[in-house]
Amino acid sequence: MICERAVHVRRDGARRRAVVVASLMAAALLAGCHRRETPEITLKRTRAEFLRAQVASLRTLIAQAEKGDLVTSDLIAIGISEELVKTLIDASLPREVVVGGRLRVRLESAVQVFRGNKAGLLFRARVSSVGAPDASASIEMGGSLGDFKLDGGKLAGTVKLAHFSVLETSMGDLAADALENLVKANAGAIQAAIPPVEIPVQLEESVKIGGLTEGAVVASPGTLPLAISVRHVIPVNRRLWVLLQAKAGPWQPASALPPKTAAVAR
Numbered sequence: 001m002i003c004e005r006a007v008h009v010r011r012d013g014a015r016r017r018a019v020v021v022a023s024l025m026a027a028a029l030l031a032g033c034h035r036r037e038t039p040e041i042t043l044k045r046t047r048a049e050f051l052r053a054q055v056a057s058l059r060t061l062i063a064q065a066e067k068g069d070l071v072t073s074d075l076i077a078i079g080i081s082e083e084l085v086k087t088l089i090d091a092s093l094p095r096e097v098v099v100g101g102r103l104r105v106r107l108e109s110a111v112q113v114f115r116g117n118k119a120g121l122l123f124r125a126r127v128s129s130v131g132a133p134d135a136s137a138s139i140e141m142g143g144s145l146g147d148f149k150l151d152g153g154k155l156a157g158t159v160k161l162a163h164f165s166v167l168e169t170s171m172g173d174l175a176a177d178a179l180e181n182l183v184k185a186n187a188g189a190i191q192a193a194i195p196p197v198e199i200p201v202q203l204e205e206s207v208k209i210g211g212l213t214e215g216a217v218v219a220s221p222g223t224l225p226l227a228i229s230v231r232h233v234i235p236v237n238r239r240l241w242v243l244l245q246a247k248a249g250p251w252q253p254a255s256a257l258p259p260k261t262a263a264v265a266r
Contacts, residue, residue, distance in 0.1 A: 054116025114235035137169035
């Protein structure tokens, strides 16, 4: 009898330990399992974050204006509409890149939003596996446009991605979750594959003076170079306002050529 009771006690103890272990494993699995957000929740969360960023950026802009940092009397202001930027971006799409030898990302469309001192971009893309092209998903990638530089008659801005969301997929929820995590893990490579947004800007980089040889005023011919750089970029009211600063000099006198030779060279 004593042996039988001992056996029962050991069996009951083993069962209890098995139940405890199973409960701990289930809790661990549940804690490590993060279901992806629905597109609706992601959209609401992204809009809220964008609006909060606009409020903070507008406060910074107001502080700069109060200090006089945005005085444009000595700056060149260029206004670029959302429609123009959309036309330029659409001209470069669709664009397809392979990331990490595993993902094929096809950028299909883009929407830009210039509001509240923030230049936002929203891309729609199709993602598929290189090894299994039938397994695909439609994703949304949101980010911003910044780091503007003026070079070679073009105003170029780089795209910085901030969020990713799977909208539609031919796979199940588990596979869609894995795909979204894979896209996030390769966010840097995807961002690097997106070309800069280039906006043509026609600006004279120098002032040429032919010289004056008649009358009371005499001036030697030459060129006054202009060093033009981006001072501020302010996205407000559906326009991208670019404030440029131009610095002149030094004066470069023209080479002493005979008048006839100079005329032929022109």
